[in-house]
Amino acid sequence: MIDAFDEFLNYITTVGPLKLLRIFWFFVYFEFARFFVFELAVVVVWKLREPARKILYSNARRRLFIERPLVSIIVPGKNEGLHIYKLANSLKEQTYSNFEFIVIDDGSDDDTERICKSLQKNGLIDLFLRNDVRGGKASAANLGYRFSKGKIIVHLDADCSYDNDAIEKIIIPFYLDDNVGAVGGNILVRNYRENLCTTLQAIEYSDTISVGRITSSALGIYRVVSGAFGAFTREALDRVGGWDIGPGLDGDITVKLRKLKYRIVFEPEAICQTSVPNSFKKLIKQRLRWDKSIIRFRVRKHRDVFYPNETFSFSNFISSAENITYNLLLNIKWWIYLFDMAINYTSLLKFIFPFNILLYTANNFLKFIIFSLFRNRKNAPVIYFIPYLPCMVIYFGFYLRFVRTVAYIQEFFFKRSYKDAWNPQKSSAHAKELGI
Amino acid sequence: MDTTAVKNKFEFNNNVLSFFNKSFYYLESFSTLKIDTLNKYDAIILDARDVEFARIILKKFRSHSNLDFYLKPIFLINTKPNNDPLLKELVDGNIVSFDQIPETINDINQISIKTAQLESSNSNSFEIQLFKKVLNFMFTRETNTFTPHPDINSSIGYCYPTISVNFETFEEAKVLELLEWAEKENLIWPDFLDRVYLCSNCKNGHLSYREICPNCDSANMRSEDLVHHFPCGYIGAISDFKNNVDTVLNCPKCSKNLRHIGVDYDKPSIINHCQNCNEVFQDYLVKAKCAHCKTDTDVQFLVSKNINVYKLTKKGRTAAVGGISAADFALSDEIFGTVNLKTFATMMHYEQERIKSNAALSANIVIFYIENIFDLYRKIGKSKERELLAEFVNIVRDGITPADFICINNPSVLSVCMNDVALNDAQLMVMKITDKLEELVYNNFEGFALNVVTQTVELSKEQSFDKQLHTLIKEIVEKG
Numbered sequence: 062m063i064d065a066f067d068e069f070l071n072y073i074t075t076v077g078p079l080k081l082l083r084i085f086w087f088f089v090y091f092e093f094a095r096f097f098v099f100e101l102a103v104v105v106v107w108k109l110r111e112p113a114r115k116i117l118y119s120n121a122r123r124r125l126f127i128e129r130p131l132v133s134i135i136v137p138g139k140n141e142g143l144h145i146y147k148l149a150n151s152l153k154e155q156t157y158s159n160f161e162f163i164v165i166d167d168g169s170d171d172d173t174e175r176i177c178k179s180l181q182k183n184g185l186i187d188l189f190l191r192n193d194v195r196g197g198k199a200s201a202a203n204l205g206y207r208f209s210k211g212k213i214i215v216h217l218d219a220d221c222s223y224d225n226d227a228i229e230k231i232i233i234p235f236y237l238d239d240n241v242g243a244v245g246g247n248i249l250v251r252n253y254r255e256n257l258c259t260t261l262q263a264i265e266y267s268d269t270i271s272v273g274r275i276t277s278s279a280l281g282i283y284r285v286v287s288g289a290f291g292a293f294t295r296e297a298l299d300r301v302g303g304w305d306i307g308p309g310l311d312g313d314i315t316v317k318l319r320k321l322k323y324r325i326v327f328e329p330e331a332i333c334q335t336s337v338p339n340s341f342k343k344l345i346k347q348r349l350r351w352d353k354s355i356i357r358f359r360v361r362k363h364r365d366v367f368y369p370n371e372t373f374s375f376s377n378f379i380s381s382a383e384n385i386t387y388n389l390l391l392n393i394k395w396w397i398y399l400f401d402m403a404i405n406y407t408s409l410l411k412f413i414f415p416f417n418i419l420l421y422t423a424n425n426f427l428k429f430i431i432f433s434l435f436r437n438r439k440n441a442p443v444i445y446f447i448p449y450l451p452c453m454v455i456y457f458g459f460y461l462r463f464v465r466t467v468a469y470i471q472e473f474f475f476k477r478s479y480k481d482a483w484n485p486q487k488s489s490a491h492a493k494e495l496g497i
Numbered sequence: 498m499d500t501t502a503v504k505n506k507f508e509f510n511n512n513v514l515s516f517f518n519k520s521f522y523y524l525e526s527f528s529t530l531k532i533d534t535l536n537k538y539d540a541i542i543l544d545a546r547d548v549e550f551a552r553i554i555l556k557k558f559r560s561h562s563n564l565d566f567y568l569k570p571i572f573l574i575n576t577k578p579n580n581d582p583l584l585k586e587l588v589d590g591n592i593v594s595f596d597q598i599p600e601t602i603n604d605i606n607q608i609s610i611k612t613a614q615l616e617s618s619n620s621n622s623f624e625i626q627l628f629k630k631v632l633n634f635m636f637t638r639e640t641n642t643f644t645p646h647p648d649i650n651s652s653i654g655y656c657y658p659t660i661s662v663n664f665e666t667f668e669e670a671k672v673l674e675l676l677e678w679a680e681k682e683n684l685i686w687p688d689f690l691d692r693v694y695l696c697s698n699c700k701n702g703h704l705s706y707r708e709i710c711p712n713c714d715s716a717n718m719r720s721e722d723l724v725h726h727f728p729c730g731y732i733g734a735i736s737d738f739k740n741n742v743d744t745v746l747n748c749p750k751c752s753k754n755l756r757h758i759g760v761d762y763d764k765p766s767i768i769n770h771c772q773n774c775n776e777v778f779q780d781y782l783v784k785a786k787c788a789h790c791k792t793d794t795d796v797q798f799l800v801s802k803n804i805n806v807y808k809l810t811k812k813g814r815t816a817a818v819g820g821i822s823a824a825d826f827a828l829s830d831e832i833f834g835t836v837n838l839k840t841f842a843t844m845m846h847y848e849q850e851r852i853k854s855n856a857a858l859s860a861n862i863v864i865f866y867i868e869n870i871f872d873l874y875r876k877i878g879k880s881k882e883r884e885l886l887a888e889f890v891n892i893v894r895d896g897i898t899p900a901d902f903i904c905i906n907n908p909s910v911l912s913v914c915m916n917d918v919a920l921n922d923a924q925l926m927v928m929k930i931t932d933k934l935e936e937l938v939y940n941n942f943e944g945f946a947l948n949v950v951t952q953t954v955e956l957s958k959e960q961s962f963d964k965q966l967h968t969l970i971k972e973i974v975e976k977g
Contacts, residue, residue, distance in 0.1 A: 168765070178780060190779055192725070192732075192765035199730035204723070207733045208768070208777045302750035306730040491728035491761065 072409070084406060084413060087398040088420050091391055096269075097428050103276040104435045121236035125157075125229070132160040132232060132292075133211030137201030139166070141219035142173030149185040151222050157229040160215075161187040165205040168195030197484045198288070199304040206303050214298055218289040221335045222251065230331035231292045242297035242323025243315065244331070245283065246290030247271055251334035253440050258344060260449050261456045262337040263440055264429065269457075271329065272432045278327035282380035285312045286325060290333035297323050305497060306488045308481050309354025316363045319377045332438055345464050352388070352468030353478040359385055360473075362497050392465050421454045513538070516598055519605060523574075524554060532557060540570040540605050542592070548579050559587050559634070559662040567630060568612050568637055570605045582646035586658035589638070611637040616819050623874040623882065623908060624678045625821045631659050632684075632809075632817035641814065643676065643807040645690060652789065653693050653702035655804050667789065670700030673802050684813035684821065687805035694799040696787035704785035706796070711782045714793070715773035718781065722764040726755060734768050832887045834894050834903060838912075841904035845914060845962040853958050860956040861923040862965065863913040865893070865931070866973045868948040870909045877942060882908060889934060896930035910970060914956070924953045 082089055136148065145164055152162055164186050166173050174191055181189040190204055206214055213232050217223070224230075227246065234244045248270065253263030277283040286293075288311040301317040304310045315325055338344040359381050366377045402413055429450055433443045471477040479493040480486075508514065514521040522535055525544035535541065541558070545551035551573060561567045570589045589604050615633055635641060648656040652669040660672045679685045695702050707716045721734040724746070731737075731750035738746040738755060746755040746762075755762045769778050783796045809817070836844065845862075852858045867889075874882055886908060893903055897915055904912045915923045931949045938947040952973045957965055 181780075188778065190766070190768075192723070194725075194763060194765040196725045196732060196763075196765055197730065200725050200732045203730055204732040207737075302729065302731060304730060306728075487759075487763070488727040488730060495728055497728075 068412075072412075084402070084409070085417065085420065087395060088417060088424075091387070091394070092421065093424055095387065097424060100272060100276045101431065103279050104272060104432070107275060107279045108435055117237055118233060121233050122229075124236045125233055128236075129159045130212040130232075131210055132157065132213045132215055132228060133163060133205070133209030134160050134215045134217055134228070135163045135165065135202060135205030135209060136217045136219050137165040137167055137198055137205055138169075138173075138219040139195060139201075140169045140171045140173055141166075142169065142171060142176035144219040145173070145177055145186070146180060147222065148217070148219055149180055151225075152228075153185070154225040155223075155228045156226045157232070160228060161209065161211060163188045163190065163205045163209055164219075165201040166191040167198065167201035168192050195485055197306055197488050199306045199310050199484075200488070202288075202310075203303040206298055209295075212295055213292055214295060215292045216288055216290075217333075218335065221248075221289050221333050223290070223334075224332040227290070227331050227333060231290065231328055234326050234328050235292070235294060238324055238326075240322075240324045241326055242294055242318045242321070243286045243325045244292045245274065245278075245286040245325070245327045246292075246331040246333045247274075247327070247329045247438070248287055248289055249332060249334045249438070249440050250337050251440075252336045252339060255339050257449070257452065258341050259337050259339050260446065261452055262344070264446050264449060264453055265457065266337075267436060267439065268429055268432060271436065274327040275329055275435070277380070277383075278325075280379075281324070281376045282383060283325050283327050284315055284319075284380045284384055286315045287311055287333075289335050290331065293318075297321070306484055306492050307354075308350045308478055308483045309358050312354055313358045313362065316358065316366070316377070316381070319374070319380065320363075320366065320372055322374065330437065341460070348461065348464045349468045349471070350478070350481060350483060352465045353472035353481075355384065355388055356469055356472035357476075357478050360389070388465065389469060392462060392469065395462055396466070418454050418458075421458055422451050425450050425453045514542070514595065514598065517602060519602060521598065526550065536563065536565040536569070538569075539609075540572060540589075540601060542572050542574050542595075542598070543588070545573040545576045545584065548577065548581060548584065552581060552583055555583055555587050556662055559583075559659075562630070564612070564615070564630075564633065568608065568634060570601070570608050572601050582648055582656055582658045583662060586644075586646075587662060607639075608637045611639070614818055623871045624675060626871050627660075627663060627675060628679055628684065629816070629821055630663070632813065632821075634659055635809070636814075636817035641809040643685065645804045645806065651702075653695060653700070653802070653804075655691070655693065657807075667701065669702075670695060670802075676805070676807060679813070680807070682812075682821070683810055684816055685807040686810050687803070687807055689803055690806050691804040693802050693804055694785070694796070695802060696785070696790060696792055697794050697798050697800050698792040699787060699790040700800060701787050701789035703788035704799070705788060706783060706785050708781040709784055710769075710771035710774060710776050711778055711780070712776040713771060713774040714782070714784070715771055717772040719770045719772060720767050721770070723766045723768050724755070724762055725765050726750070726753070726762050728753065728761060732765075734770075735764075832883065832890050832905065834890055835905050836902055838904055838906055841902065841912060841914070842962055842966075844902060845956070845966075848914060848916065848956060849958055849962060852956065858917060859919070861915040861918060861920055862954055862956050862969060863915060863923065863927050864952045864966075864969050864973050865889075865911040865913070865927075865934070866950045866952075866970070867909050867911075867934075868950055870947075873938065873942065873945055873947065874908075888937060892933045892937060893930055896926050896933070906970070910973075912966065915953075920953065920955055927951050927953050 134152065136145070149162065152160070162185070164177050166177060166189070177186060177189045180186045188208060190208060192201065192204065202216060213235060215228060215231060231244050231246050235241050248266060250259060250263035250266050252259045254260070274283060291311065297318055300321055301314060304314050305317075307313070319325055338347050363381065365372070366374070366381045402410060406413060429446065430443060433439065476493060479489045481489070512523045512525070514523060519539040520537075521540050521542050522538040523542045523544070527550070543551055543554055555571065558566050558569055558571060571587070573584065573588050573591045574593070574595075576584070576591045589608065590601060592598065592601065615636065643657045643659065645655040645657055647654060650656070650666045651661065652667045653673065656669060657672055657676070660675060661669060664671050676685065680687055693702050694704065696704060708718070709716045710718055721736055723732060724735050724738055725732040726748040729748060729751040731748055733749070735746070737749050740747055747753070748755060758764070766779060769781055770776075771778070784793050785796055785799055786793045848860045852860055873885075877885070886905060889911065890903055890905070893911060893913060897913060898918070901913060901915045906912055915926070918926070931951055934949050935947045938945050950973055952969055954969065956962070
């Protein structure tokens with residue numbers, strides 16, 4: 062083995078950088094260049110502008126507290142009764158208090174109705190609405206939005222918890238720029254210590270999702286306001302008519318708002334903690350649903366962002382193109398890379414793979430440690446995650462890529478998202494028929 | 498009434514009919530009413546052409562505290578069909594003409610025989626006094642069931658005629674209290690019939706149930722179906738989907754027509770809009786407004802009472818003749834500053850020994866007999882008994898020295914031992930206390946005139962205390 066490795070090292074030193082680039086092109090061009098060098102450049106600039114941003118932020122906060130607009134917090138869900146009490150209590154602690162708390166029960170068949178009615182009676186919920194027949198998450202959110210009164214609508218998930226200044230933080234960006242139509246909150250993993258699966262997701266959230274969203278927001282191409290913690294102006298929601306049916310409604314509404322030229326921003330200081338799937342099997346189910354939405358919404362429903370028409374916007378074009386490129390196309394390219402290596406470098410495969418893993422692992426360490434310098438809020442000390450970082454190569458490079466590939470095939474060829482039990486068939490059937 | 502035929506068979510003079518040594522008084526209008534003299538007749542023939550008149554008269558008799566009145570056989574004549582439970586249950590029969598009077602003789606004799614079997618007994622509480630009276634009536638009429646009747650006149654919607662007749666219709670809840678007491682004393686046995694909900698403030702059952710806005714309590718609200726349009730996920734009130742041109746429902750989000758419920762839309766719930774404060778809600782509050790005291794109560798706070806059919810137990814049947822032996826009243830234990838009769842007797846023995854040892858010492862026994870206390874309880878409700886007695890005791894306590902002691906013999910009799918006070922002074926103190934007691938009731942219970950009879954005597958060194966007390970109470974009750 063040592064001989065073989067010596068032989069490989071000898072080979073790469075002999076062939077020179079161009080040849081190496083030929084062998085590790087996937088890593089160099091995409092992984093390292095896009096997800097490390099480029100993101101690092103952006104977050105450095107973002108960090109450098111922080112003092113100026115702080116002044117603007119402070120002014121915006123002052124404006125917010127002078128105006129004190131009514132904020133409607135809507136929480137749609139099914140069988141979420143047990144989480145609602147905790148959520149209601151955590152909202153009582155919020156630094157911003159001028160809000161109405163609306164819970165929408167989407168046809169629960171457990172004690173949710175009884176619990177929520179009791180909470181409403183005791184003043185912990187301002188408005189409890191219930192659909193006896195399940196209509197899906199979009200319709201539940203729309204019901205809450207329809208009967209809300211606030212100038213700003215904050216959409217939360219019942220099973221999440223929020224920093225006591227989270228509501229204040231997520232609505233301040235509306236006072237930084239009048240054109241902001243939606244703000245996405247920063248989501249941390251609450252159960253990161255539970256097992257390997259949740260720890261790896263915590264690394265993914267803090268690394269890819271959190272820093273990734275800071276970058277995309279800074280570049281004006283932020284594309285998913287999370288349903289777990291997102292805020293919208295009423296005017297913006299009125300213009301898009303609320304949420305369309307999912308799965309993938311978070312990304313969908315963000316694109317709809319972007320098409321109306323609203324600015325969509327990410328607020329890393331608005332912290333929400335969520336419990337992520339605690340088994341790889343559950344995670345597959347979640348990610349299949351998420352990944353299918355790229356095909357359904359970006360490639361199909363909102364393909365018009367690529368058309369040079371009157372609503373064309375370069376940032377929307379980049380936002381969708383980047384998303385499709387780095388998720389869909391890169392995934393395809395990754396398989397191409399595998400075939401390329403298998404065909405052209407068959408004899409070197411035994412060296413290429415370990416070296417790739419080494420490169421990716423080194424990159425992961427570098428990214429995680431460097432990017433952690435830019436994160437103000439962390440789940441746990443960086444040191445806690447260090448031992449798990451080597452697993453990220455398998456998790457991200459193989460496991461998630463494989464799931465993503467399956468999702469794309471399922472959606473592209475079979476439109477499986479319309480059969481997802483996450484949404485009731487009565488509405489999915491219509492969505493499929495209308496191609497939305 | 499044609500009295501010609503009557504005269505042929507009966508002696509009829511000034512509304513009095515005589516037949517086989519029985520005298521009947523024919524009561525046909527208020528002008529012939531001489532209530533005080535009616536107890537000397539064997540029976541009353543009550544003309545029921547005017548139902549309200551018959552009802553009033555019947556109530557006067559059956560609610561009377563004198564046994565000669567409330568057990569008086571009463572027959573209705575000229576009865577018209579009616580649903581009044583009092584007229585059905587509290588009369589001894591219906592006749593269509595005076596020719597049927599001979600048929601009543603047997604009933605009158607039976608009632609008379611039964612009445613003669615009744616033993617007199619001293620009652621020591623409001624419940625016992627009233628319930629004994631009801632049991633007497635049932636015994637003489639050979640019934641053993643209290644059957645509730647739906648009654649529009651009753652404040653709880655039901656009445657138990659034999660008991661309810663003793664109360665005003667607006668205080669029907671007191672009938673339930675009395676029945677609950679009797680059930681607790683094992684005099685009657687309940688069999689569930691219905692349940693009523695009463696105002697938490699005044700125990701009235703005439704309630705107006707209203708669906709109201711949880712925000713402003715207004716009943717002025719509008720309900721609408723919620724409509725969920727499947728293709729676009731819009732959900733809102735049906736008015737969102739209506740237009741001013743035609744009856745077609747259009748989705749406000751995607752502008753499509755709604756065509757087929759269950760296929761492209763459904764109605765998953767309803768929504769209420771308050772027209773007063775614009776609040777939107779799905780679950781309204783239900784409140785009940787009392788027609789009597791106007792209190793608006795959340796339905797969960799209404800007083801729930803079972804309406805039972807009650808049957809006399811063996812103890813109840815025995816009590817009908819011999820009197821009620823109820824569980825001991827522990828009023829002395831409950832009312833601060835008083836001792837029970839047993840302790841009082843013991844202390845009085847010591848007192849006798851004390852005054853025997855020194856000729857300079859003396860003690861007086863005072864008896865306060867509140868003659869019409871049960872009329873007051875009937876008016877204010879049994880639940881106030883303890884509060885009222887506590888107030889009485891406070892007044893008595895304020896008027897005597899700290900070394901004196903008070904005993905509640907029963908709710909109508911208080912005994913007080915006043916030590917080392919001259920009899921004249923004691924009598925003066927008692928007079929002042931009596932005035933205060935009467936004033937308290939007069940001022941707080943709509944001018945009710947409390948009748949307090951008192952007796953103040955020196956404690957005898959020779960005669961046993963028990964005997965002295967017994968004689969004193971007997972005298973005072975007779976005096977009252």
